Amino acid sequence: MVKQHVLLLGATGETGGSILNGLLADPESFDVAALVRPTSAKKSQVQDLVRRGVTIRVVDLDGALEDVVGSLAGIDVLINAIGAGGQLAQLTLAMAAKQAGVKRFVPCAFATVAPPGGVMQLRDAKEEIYQLIRRLYLPYTVIDVGYWHQISFPTLPSGRIDYAAVVLNMIEIHAEGTMPTMLTDLRDIGPFVARIIKDPRTLNKFVVAYADVLCENEIFALMEEMSGEVIQRKYVPADAIIDSRARHMATLKVEPDNGAVRFTSIMDDYMYSKYVRGDNTPAYAAYLGYLDARALYPEFRPRSFRDFFAELLEGKGVKPYPALDLAALYQRE
Ligand SMILES: NC(=O)c1ccc[n+]([C@@H]2O[C@H](COP(=O)([O-])OP(=O)(O)OC[C@H]3O[C@@H](n4cnc5c(N)ncnc54)[C@H](OP(=O)(O)O)[C@@H]3O)[C@@H](O)[C@H]2O)c1
Structure with a gap:
C-alpha cells in the first residue's frame, strides 16, 4: 500500500x-x-x-x-x-x-x-x-466527535476522582438532564x-464519530451505581442557561479580551446547544448530512463511558490540559 x-x-x-x-x-x-x-x-x-x-x-x-x-x-x-x-x-x-x-x-x-x-x-x-x-x-x-468522556462526568462526594477533573464540584444537571448527547x-x-x-x-x-449517547441523568445514575456514592444534583433550568449565555455574550462585546468571560461564553454555548436545543445527537447529525463512523467502521469498538468511568475509579484517569487552570476561567453561578 x-x-x-x-x-x-x-x-x-x-x-x-x-x-x-x-x-x-x-x-x-x-x-x-x-x-x-x-x-x-x-x-x-x-x-x-x-x-x-x-x-x-x-x-x-x-x-x-x-x-x-x-x-x-x-x-x-x-x-x-x-x-x-x-x-x-x-x-x-x-x-x-x-x-x-x-x-x-x-x-x-x-x-x-x-x-x-x-x-x-x-x-x-x-x-x-x-x-x-x-x-x-x-x-x-x-x-466531529461529540463531547469527550474526560469532561463529561460530575465529581463524587468522596473526592476520589477529583484528580482527573478539569473543574471541581461539577454537579450541575442542565435543563432537566434528559437530553441525549454523543460522547467519545x-x-x-x-x-x-x-x-x-x-x-x-x-x-x-x-x-x-462517537462511543455513547447518554443524557446527564443516565451519566449520574451510572456513576452512582458503579461508585456506590450518592451525587448531589444542582439543577440549572433551560431559562438560566439562555440568560447566562445572553449576559456573557453582551459582556464580551464590551470586553472582547476578557479570557474568563470568553471561556464561560463558549461553555454557555455548549450547554445551550447540547442540553437546551439537543443538537448533539446521531439523528440531528444524520439530518445535517453527516456520515456515521460507527456504521462505517463496525469492527472498531470505542471505549464506552462505563469503561472510562471504571478506569477513573481505579485511579487510571488522566486530567486533560494539565498545565491549564480552566476552573479559574469558568465563571459558574
Ligand atoms: N469535543 C470536545 O469535547 C472538545 C473538547 C475540547 C476541545 N475540542 C475541540 O478540539 C479542537 C482542538 O482543541 P484542543 O483543546 O485539543 O487543543 P489544545 O490542547 O489547546 O492544543 C492546541 C494545539 O494547537 C497548536 N497551535 C495553536 N496555535 C497554533 C499556531 N498558530 N500555529 C501552529 N500551531 C498552533 C498548539 O501548539 P503549541 O504547542 O505551539 O501551543 C497545540 O498543539 C478545538 O478546536 C475544539 O473545538 C473539543
Missing part, C-alpha cells in the same frame, strides 16, 4: 495528541509530520515528537503565504487540531493547501454536532473555514481519524 504523507497541526495538544497516536499506530499507512509554529519549535513536547519519529515542519501561519505553501510540499492529508481560540489561523492554511495540491484537508472540527449561524460562536468560527474550503474547491473531510473518549479520536482519512467514502463529507 502507498503511504499517505500526513501533516498534523496541533500534535502537542489534547486532540492532536490523540490523532498523532492514532496515526503512529498505523505506520504501514501513514508517514507523519507535525506542523509547528516557530515560537514552539524548541519546546520539550516538540522534541518528544522527534524522538517518536515525527518529522517537524516549522512555519508561521501569520507569515507569507508562499512560506506556508512551501511547508506543505509533498503532503497528501493536512489535519488541523488547533486550539479553540485559534480557528481563523486555518484560513491561510486552506489557501496554501489548495496551492500545494493537498488531497484532503481536515479542518479543525472535533467538536459536538451543532448547526452554524448563531448557536455556538466556536461552530461559527469553524464555519468560516468550511466555507472557504468550498469556495476554493479544496478536497476535505470534517470530523479523547483517546479514541485518533483511531477514528486514522480510519476516516484512509477511506474514499469520507472525501468531501462530514463524519461524526
Whole structure:
C-alpha cells in the first residue's frame, strides 16, 4: 500500500495528541509530520515528537503565504487540531493547501454536532473555514466527535476522582438532564481519524464519530451505581442557561479580551446547544448530512463511558490540559 504523507497541526495538544497516536499506530499507512509554529519549535513536547519519529515542519501561519505553501510540499492529508481560540489561523492554511495540491484537508472540527449561524460562536468560527474550503474547491473531510468522556462526568462526594477533573464540584444537571448527547473518549479520536482519512467514502463529507449517547441523568445514575456514592444534583433550568449565555455574550462585546468571560461564553454555548436545543445527537447529525463512523467502521469498538468511568475509579484517569487552570476561567453561578 502507498503511504499517505500526513501533516498534523496541533500534535502537542489534547486532540492532536490523540490523532498523532492514532496515526503512529498505523505506520504501514501513514508517514507523519507535525506542523509547528516557530515560537514552539524548541519546546520539550516538540522534541518528544522527534524522538517518536515525527518529522517537524516549522512555519508561521501569520507569515507569507508562499512560506506556508512551501511547508506543505509533498503532503497528501493536512489535519488541523488547533486550539479553540485559534480557528481563523486555518484560513491561510486552506489557501496554501489548495496551492500545494493537498488531497484532503481536515479542518479543525472535533467538536459536538451543532448547526452554524448563531448557536455556538466556536461552530461559527469553524464555519468560516468550511466555507472557504468550498469556495476554493479544496478536497476535505470534517470530523466531529461529540463531547469527550474526560469532561463529561460530575465529581463524587468522596473526592476520589477529583484528580482527573478539569473543574471541581461539577454537579450541575442542565435543563432537566434528559437530553441525549454523543460522547467519545479523547483517546479514541485518533483511531477514528486514522480510519476516516484512509477511506474514499469520507472525501468531501462530514463524519461524526462517537462511543455513547447518554443524557446527564443516565451519566449520574451510572456513576452512582458503579461508585456506590450518592451525587448531589444542582439543577440549572433551560431559562438560566439562555440568560447566562445572553449576559456573557453582551459582556464580551464590551470586553472582547476578557479570557474568563470568553471561556464561560463558549461553555454557555455548549450547554445551550447540547442540553437546551439537543443538537448533539446521531439523528440531528444524520439530518445535517453527516456520515456515521460507527456504521462505517463496525469492527472498531470505542471505549464506552462505563469503561472510562471504571478506569477513573481505579485511579487510571488522566486530567486533560494539565498545565491549564480552566476552573479559574469558568465563571459558574
Ligand atoms: N469535543 C470536545 O469535547 C472538545 C473538547 C475540547 C476541545 N475540542 C475541540 O478540539 C479542537 C482542538 O482543541 P484542543 O483543546 O485539543 O487543543 P489544545 O490542547 O489547546 O492544543 C492546541 C494545539 O494547537 C497548536 N497551535 C495553536 N496555535 C497554533 C499556531 N498558530 N500555529 C501552529 N500551531 C498552533 C498548539 O501548539 P503549541 O504547542 O505551539 O501551543 C497545540 O498543539 C478545538 O478546536 C475544539 O473545538 C473539543
